[in-house]
Amino acid sequence: MTNESQNVFEVLVIGSGPAGVSSAKALVERGFRVTLLDIGFDDPKAREAIPDLPFSKLRAEDPNQTSYFVGQEAEGVPKGDVKVGAHLTPPRRFVHHRSEELLPSRVRGATLMQSTALGGLGAAWGAGACTYLPEELTAMGLPIDEMNSAYRAVSSWIGVSAPESGAMRWHCGSALSQAQPALEPDDLARSIMSRYDRNKDHFSKLGFDIGLPSMAVLTRDLDSRCANPYYDMDFYGDSRKSVFRPRYVLDNLKKNKNFTYLSSRVCLSYLERDGVIEVRVRNLGTGTEEVLYCGQLILAAGAINSARTVFESMSLDKKAGFSIQTRLLCNPYHYLVGLQLDSFGRELSDRRHSLAQLFGIYRSAGQRTHESAFLAFYSYRSLLHFKLSKEFPFPVAIGQKIAALLSGGLSIVGVHHSDSFETAIDYRWTKNALAPGIIELSYDKHAETQRRRDQKVNEEIHFIQKTLRRLGVFPLSRVAPGPGASIHYAGSLPIGSWTDVDGRVLKSKRVYVVDSSTWTYLPAKGLTLSIMANAWRIAQKLPRSP
Amino acid sequence: MNLTKLLKPDHASVVRAAHDEATCAGALRYAPRADGPIRQSVVLFFWVVLGVLAAPFVLFKRLLTGRGL
Numbered sequence: 001m002t003n004e005s006q007n008v009f010e011v012l013v014i015g016s017g018p019a020g021v022s023s024a025k026a027l028v029e030r031g032f033r034v035t036l037l038d039i040g041f042d043d044p045k046a047r048e049a050i051p052d053l054p055f056s057k058l059r060a061e062d063p064n065q066t067s068y069f070v071g072q073e074a075e076g077v078p079k080g081d082v083k084v085g086a087h088l089t090p091p092r093r094f095v096h097h098r099s100e101e102l103l104p105s106r107v108r109g110a111t112l113m114q115s116t117a118l119g120g121l122g123a124a125w126g127a128g129a130c131t132y133l134p135e136e137l138t139a140m141g142l143p144i145d146e147m148n149s150a151y152r153a154v155s156s157w158i159g160v161s162a163p164e165s166g167a168m169r170w171h172c173g174s175a176l177s178q179a180q181p182a183l184e185p186d187d188l189a190r191s192i193m194s195r196y197d198r199n200k201d202h203f204s205k206l207g208f209d210i211g212l213p214s215m216a217v218l219t220r221d222l223d224s225r226c227a228n229p230y231y232d233m234d235f236y237g238d239s240r241k242s243v244f245r246p247r248y249v250l251d252n253l254k255k256n257k258n259f260t261y262l263s264s265r266v267c268l269s270y271l272e273r274d275g276v277i278e279v280r281v282r283n284l285g286t287g288t289e290e291v292l293y294c295g296q297l298i299l300a301a302g303a304i305n306s307a308r309t310v311f312e313s314m315s316l317d318k319k320a321g322f323s324i325q326t327r328l329l330c331n332p333y334h335y336l337v338g339l340q341l342d343s344f345g346r347e348l349s350d351r352r353h354s355l356a357q358l359f360g361i362y363r364s365a366g367q368r369t370h371e372s373a374f375l376a377f378y379s380y381r382s383l384l385h386f387k388l389s390k391e392f393p394f395p396v397a398i399g400q401k402i403a404a405l406l407s408g409g410l411s412i413v414g415v416h417h418s419d420s421f422e423t424a425i426d427y428r429w430t431k432n433a434l435a436p437g438i439i440e441l442s443y444d445k446h447a448e449t450q451r452r453r454d455q456k457v458n459e460e461i462h463f464i465q466k467t468l469r470r471l472g473v474f475p476l477s478r479v480a481p482g483p484g485a486s487i488h489y490a491g492s493l494p495i496g497s498w499t500d501v502d503g504r505v506l507k508s509k510r511v512y513v514v515d516s517s518t519w520t521y522l523p524a525k526g527l528t529l530s531i532m533a534n535a536w537r538i539a540q541k542l543p544r545s546p
Numbered sequence: 547m548n549l550t551k552l553l554k555p556d557h558a559s560v561v562r563a564a565h566d567e568a569t570c571a572g573a574l575r576y577a578p579r580a581d582g583p584i585r586q587s588v589v590l591f592f593w594v595v596l597g598v599l600a601a602p603f604v605l606f607k608r609l610l611t612g613r614g615l
Contacts, residue, residue, distance in 0.1 A: 059573035393553030
């Protein structure tokens with residue numbers, strides 16, 4: 001039923017993030033004619049302006065380095081406390097360009113980030129590629145065998161590097177079949193690992209394990225992408241396409257005659273009638289509204305915006321005063337800044353990558369597997385010193401000297417905790433006479449719920465800090481950016497209440513949600529690979545239009 | 547009152563420092579690798595001694611900000 005000149009499409013996918021491109025790829029391979037629609041902001045000039053050279057060489061020799069390390073308008077120097085998106089360097093700022101204007105929401109007690117980018121939040125993905133264990137998938141409401149099969153399929157074309165064996169292979173990569181060799185750890189990570197290996201059994205008995213990470217980063221060439229060059233520039237550019245980005249899939253799909261890409265469009269709502277879905281979109285280029293028609297609609301706009309589209313569509317025949325309540329799962333997140341004294345007096349190798357050097361899992365006694373906390377160790381030597389010095393209570397000149405002294409030995413440990421509906425962010429969609437379709441996201445829990453959650457998180461953090469000291473990392477500070485800061489969102493349209501296990505919206509026949517909106521639980525481990533696997537799984541089962 | 551926040555450098559001076567640092571000359575000025583391992587250790591020792599001396603003031607500040615000891 002494709003007739004693009006009349007805005008009629010067989011399958012319309014909304015969103016070009018990890019879920020959108022995975023489902024689009026699977027459907028094109030199955031022979032469907034697919035159109036993918038998104039806002040699609042990008043900044044190729046900023047990306048291409050970064051020479052493919054090591055960080056230290058660029059710092060010493062590139063006269064244009066200000067443009068990507070600080071930004072022409074100093075956009076890399078955030079004002080005040082950074083709550084969310086601290087890792088977004090100037091070349092990655094496009095990820096949330098105009099998001100507050102185009103995807104508006106009222107947020108109270110939380111900090112959230114939405115993406116308007118080509119590739120969605122995947123354009124700034126830290127590349128942690130974890131598979132979930134059977135107990136975790138059960139808690140999320142997802143079928144174990146189908147997910148394991150999808151993990152194998154997706155990881156084979158995005159390219160995942162992982163340790164061959166050990167605790168982290170079991171925790172984060174047990175469903176991977178063809179992983180590339182793990183990334184080489186840097187000197188600080190090696191030092192932590194050697195201390196851990198000396199007392200491995202003791203740590204394991206306490207429920208604490210660390211190991212090399214499984215990452216969507218190539219250590220061997222794959223198709224047109226190349227192995228990571230260890231240039232320590234991974235937070236600035238996409239050198240040699242080593243780190244997976246959704247736009248690579250989109251670039252390949254554009255070569256297929258069964259695929260069409262429509263950018264500069266925001267999906268507003270859909271209306272299903274007589275076997276056809278009318279999709280109302282706003283064209284950002286012309287400023288007008290358009291109506292597209294499709295046989296099947298795939299929502300992959302992320303947990304906040306897929307729910308927005310469903311709720312907006314449900315309210316089309318409702319009068320003002322219509323309200324829907326749901327929840328948004330989001331991993332509570334802290335990061336610990338620690339100093340590794342082993343690094344002093346040692347020459348540290350320049351050959352390193354900027355991404356997570358190690359992963360860790362902590363499960364306290366009595367906790368179930370899916371309730372474990374997840375750790376990612378970073379070294380961040382490619383951080384410029386002003387970022388640290390602005391946090392010190394000293395004049396900048398002194399702060400930068402201290403930062404220069406400490407930065408070589410700094411470890412930053414991101415700690416994610418699992419989230420359930422009891423402690424999730426409240427999500428309310430309201431249509432009233434003054435302003436139709438407002439999202440309100442608030443985190444304002446009952447005192448007892450808050451106390452229980454804080455107690456669990458504090459106990460985990462306390463143990464992790466103690467264990468880090470034994471691993472030679474002395475915690476200097478603990479930063480709690482607040483609810484929403486992990487940028488891991490799920491659960492707004494949970495299976496059973498709003499969708500079925502294959503993503504179909506219950507009150508529709510041909511509208512599917514393929515992102516993390518449908519999950520009923522959010523484990524602490526990174527979710528992006530699972531979002532892709534779930535989207536791939538659902539797309540494999542999508543029925544042909546009658 | 548949070549003394550640490552009060553004493554943080556203002557945004558304009560951080561921006562100036564950032565632009566200064568993101569140059570080839572700035573790279574040399576602030577690079578930790580420009581310091582040899584021995585000098586690094588000496589400077590670290592200096593800061594450790596300073597830290598020990600400063601500890602009573604830090605404790606006083608914690609009391610002042612209501613965070614307790």
